[in-house]
Amino acid sequence: MQKSIFITGGASGIGRAIAQHFAREGWLVGIADRNAQGLEETKGLLPEGQCHTYTFDVTDRAGWEAALGDFAGKAGGRINVLANNAGLPSGGPLTEITHEELDLLLDVNLRAVFYGAKAAFEHLKAAAPDACLLNTASAAAIYGVANQSVYGATKAGVRSMTESLEAEWAVHGIKVRSIMPSFIDTPLLQNPPNRSRNTTIREAVVKAGFEFTPVEEVAREAWNAVHGNDTHKIIGKTAKKMKRAAKWFPGYLRRRAIALAEAHERAEGRPAKG
Incomplete structure (x- = not known):
């Protein structure tokens, strides 16, 4: 039977790349996003008849149930992999982040990941032992970085959730894994970290030397x-350096975190202290 994967955040970036990779291996692919145009663009990159698209918000529990139920029906009554990938990169100093931005980041990057896991459980269980919940965490979960207090906390939560569910779901034959990449040059980085800033996230990352x-x-x-x-896949040179430094050289990571914060300030034309 053809294997299947359902990917959130499939309209661009990591989600699109995962869809392309698994499709090349012959898997049936379901992709979800709020961006309907981006979904169609991703679908156009995949073999005909090998992709199904779903437009919904991952914070909507009913949306999860409907999309996964429909895709499971197309995939023979089971789903081999849920790639819990949708997320937002918003950041900046905590004092600048509005309560609305904070709530949205927590909702999309953490609460919705739990929604996806709960909605997918029975579909994954039906595919066991050839089943996996794959969560997109981040190198930001390794060590706290300036201007990423909320984002990093959500990704640390995803990392912890992955480890807990790995233990809980092993008895059902379901793997639970996370990927923890460092900075990825996706369209999301073309936006400022929050409403009060003008400099894009990408510009600040480049100025900080990452x-x-x-x-x-x-x-x-x-x-x-x-x-x-x-359990966790550490991806990219920066992420691997962070993992080593967190264990052996935490002082170095603190200095790098400060360098990133100063790069943000200089990019905004603000004097950096220290």
Whole structure:
């Protein structure tokens, strides 16, 4: 039977790259996003008849149930992988983030991940032992970075949730994995981190001297995560350096975090202290 994967955030970036990679391997792909045009663009990159699109908001529980139920029906009554990938990159100093922005980030990056896991459980269980919940966390979950207090907290939550569900769902034959990439040059980085800033996230990352990890590398590691035994896949040079430094050189990470904060301030034309 053809294997299947359902991917949120499939209109661009990591979600699109994962869809392309799994489709090349012959999998049936379901992609979801709020961006209907982006979904159609992704679908156009995949083999005909191999992709189904779903436009809904991941914070909508009913949307999850309807989309997964429909896709499972098209996939023979089961789903092998749910790629819980949808997320927002908003950030900036906590004092600048509005309560509305804070709530949205928590809702999309954390609450919706739990919604997806709960909605997908029975579909994954039907595919066990060839089943996996794949969560997109981030290198920001390794060590706190300036201007990413809320974002990093959501991704640390995803990391913790992954470890907990790995233990809970092992008895059902379901793997639970996360991918933890460093900075990815996706369309989302073309936006400012919050409403009070003008400089894009991408500009600040470049000024701070961080490199970008190719989105194709993330997709390859997503495939390896689904088929491997590592709970977390650390992806990209920056992420791997952070993992080593968090253990052996936490002072270095603190300095790098400050460098990123100062890069944001300089990009906005504000004097950086210190």
